[in-house]
Amino acid sequence: MSLSEQEVTQIAYLARLSLSETELKDNTKDLNAILGLAEQLGAIETDGIKPMAHPLHMTQRLRADVVTEEDHSELFQSIAPKIGNKHYLVPTVIE
Amino acid sequence: MSIYTKTIAQLAQGLKDKEFSSVEITQHYLERIKKSDLNAFITVTDQLAMKQAQTADGKIAAGTSNILTGIPYAHKDIFCTKGVKTSAGSKMLDNFISPYDATVSHQLNQADTVMLGKVNMDEFAMGSSNESSFYGAVKNPWDTNKIPGGSSGGSAAAVAGGLSCFATGTDTGGSIRQPASLCGITGLKPTYGRVSRYGMIAYASSLDQAGPMTKTAQDAAIVLNAMAGFDEKDSTSAEQYVPDYMANLNDSIKGLTIGLPKEFFSEGLDDDVASQVMNAIKEFETMGAVVKEISLPNSAYAIPTYYIVAPCECSSNLSRLDGVRYGYRCENPKDLEDLYSRSRSEGFGSEVKRRIMIGAYALSAGYYNAYYLKAQKTRHLISEDFKKAFHDVDVIMGPVSPTTAFDLGSVKDSVSMYLADIYTLSANLAGLPAMSIPAGFSNKLPVGLQLIGNYWSESKLLNIAHQFQLQTDWHQQMPQED
Numbered sequence A: 001m002s003l004s005e006q007e008v009t010q011i012a013y014l015a016r017l018s019l020s021e022t023e024l025k026d027n028t029k030d031l032n033a034i035l036g037l038a039e040q041l042g043a044i045e046t047d048g049i050k051p052m053a054h055p056l057h058m059t060q061r062l063r064a065d066v067v068t069e070e071d072h073s074e075l076f077q078s079i080a081p082k083i084g085n086k087h088y089l090v091p092t093v094i095e
Numbered sequence B: 001m002s003i004y005t006k007t008i009a010q011l012a013q014g015l016k017d018k019e020f021s022s023v024e025i026t027q028h029y030l031e032r033i034k035k036s037d038l039n040a041f042i043t044v045t046d047q048l049a050m051k052q053a054q055t056a057d058g059k060i061a062a063g064t065s066n067i068l069t070g071i072p073y074a075h076k077d078i079f080c081t082k083g084v085k086t087s088a089g090s091k092m093l094d095n096f097i098s099p100y101d102a103t104v105s106h107q108l109n110q111a112d113t114v115m116l117g118k119v120n121m122d123e124f125a126m127g128s129s130n131e132s133s134f135y136g137a138v139k140n141p142w143d144t145n146k147i148p149g150g151s152s153g154g155s156a157a158a159v160a161g162g163l164s165c166f167a168t169g170t171d172t173g174g175s176i177r178q179p180a181s182l183c184g185i186t187g188l189k190p191t192y193g194r195v196s197r198y199g200m201i202a203y204a205s206s207l208d209q210a211g212p213m214t215k216t217a218q219d220a221a222i223v224l225n226a227m228a229g230f231d232e233k234d235s236t237s238a239e240q241y242v243p244d245y246m247a248n249l250n251d252s253i254k255g256l257t258i259g260l261p262k263e264f265f266s267e268g269l270d271d272d273v274a275s276q277v278m279n280a281i282k283e284f285e286t287m288g289a290v291v292k293e294i295s296l297p298n299s300a301y302a303i304p305t306y307y308i309v310a311p312c313e314c315s316s317n318l319s320r321l322d323g324v325r326y327g328y329r330c331e332n333p334k335d336l337e338d339l340y341s342r343s344r345s346e347g348f349g350s351e352v353k354r355r356i357m358i359g360a361y362a363l364s365a366g367y368y369n370a371y372y373l374k375a376q377k378t379r380h381l382i383s384e385d386f387k388k389a390f391h392d393v394d395v396i397m398g399p400v401s402p403t404t405a406f407d408l409g410s411v412k413d414s415v416s417m418y419l420a421d422i423y424t425l426s427a428n429l430a431g432l433p434a435m436s437i438p439a440g441f442s443n444k445l446p447v448g449l450q451l452i453g454n455y456w457s458e459s460k461l462l463n464i465a466h467q468f469q470l471q472t473d474w475h476q477q478m479p480q481e482d
Helices: A005-014 A021-043 A073-077 B008-016 B022-035 B046-062 B103-110 B153-160 B177-183 B217-227 B271-286 B299-320 B336-347 B350-362 B369-392 B414-419 B425-430 B458-471
Strands: B041-044 B072-076 B114-119 B166-171 B186-189 B209-214 B257-261 B290-294 B395-399 B434-442 B445-452
Touching (some): A005 A021, A005 B350, A021 B299, A021 B350, B008 B217, B022 B041, B022 B046, B022 B114, B041 B153, B046 B114, B072 B103, B072 B153, B103 B217, B114 B153, B153 B166, B153 B209, B166 B177, B166 B186, B166 B217, B177 B186, B177 B434, B177 B445, B186 B217, B186 B458, B209 B217, B217 B458, B257 B369, B271 B290, B271 B434, B271 B445, B271 B458, B290 B369, B299 B350, B299 B369, B299 B414, B299 B425, B350 B369, B369 B425, B395 B458, B434 B458, B445 B458
Parallel strands (some): B257 B290, B257 B395
Antiparallel strands (some): B041 B114, B166 B209, B186 B209, B186 B434, B395 B445
């Protein structure tokens, strides 16, 4: 199977990327080539094999339920593109 | 013998013997960086370096120093450094002054090292040639028309080109070992979870691992001693005993069983690279090691497995870069959607966008099972192959890269670039420690030998590499200077 330019536009939208016409053409070609590579996995028998999400088969560590984070909001917001009243500012969403 | 040719161990001895001061060696490196045209550095932190060097000299005088006190290094620009630009090689983070230190940065500060600056890399560590960096490609010090390898290309070029005594690197699919091999230095990717990932800008969280890039295995042991250990700030950090990596360097390797996977010596491997690698293996035999052919039957699937798993994780990790809280924001966004999509489209380079889209597709409804889940299952099979192999052998050896460094700009399509990662990807998929050590030259370009060990066997790998370096001088070669 092969992705159409329309499908690539949809994937770009899912990833919140916008592609120029040239980028769309190039990416359609590249994505199809990469997925072609991935098709090789079809040749391998994986029935009953457990998926491996983590190399050490570790489980998530738990910690005591106490506040450990300090308030760094001022420092963190000092590098934000736009702030106001301690909030991150973006274009108006709801009038 | 000039300062830039010295190892950490030699500089530490010289500092102790008052042959030179940390300020002097730092100045020496800063001058060499200034004159260099390798494009290895994104940011040179000269003032900070001089300050750290003065502090280090004070500690040496007071007798409170350690082996890394006052040793200059180059820090891959993927590690957050408080108050210093941390770009990950991307326009997206060109304006990002990190508000905090990565654990690795903190550990190296605690060890009184001197940070010369932040070094170039493929954008968000996605690349094998350092050509995807927003700051331009890095040149290979052995031949400036060639790539240095990637993604830790700036790190490798800085060490090989005598711009830094050692460097940090990160390895998601070979990004320490492949540039180390192509630039003729020693690089170690530890077991997944050995070194903290806190503050190390994430590409693929289940694969990323940081490690040292040095002139020798002994130096790698010194740096790993400072970097390794459990970190509660990293939920994937392993609560595992950390040995002294210097302690076993001098152990005998008589009787060592070396496994050579037949799949690593098949089609696609350059003949001359193969013969350099085999010469190195023969050297091990004369040192008393026993060689055994083994099979890693699923290793051919490492490429498609990796190029599904890693993009899936990257599409998730890089979703945080949205132009809202830090990093690049587009001019005059017309609405929130436009802010997200234009900031990301203008901020990311083409390889990063490609991998994000592959990931977004492979994780999307209807395709998840066919791609991501399937790749996770083959990942399991690849890791089982190693488990079986380590019943019979102590270490696995083979090439790092199918060829020596290729010409800058010569590989134009992604898939061809991906195929060159064939020998390095499987150690990341399995989470195993692996090294590249200098093992010869082909057409005047360095060839690396790969060592893959069982989980937590960094000490053993360093011991094997050190013993090899006692018998050979490939690691002592440096590019000729005009």
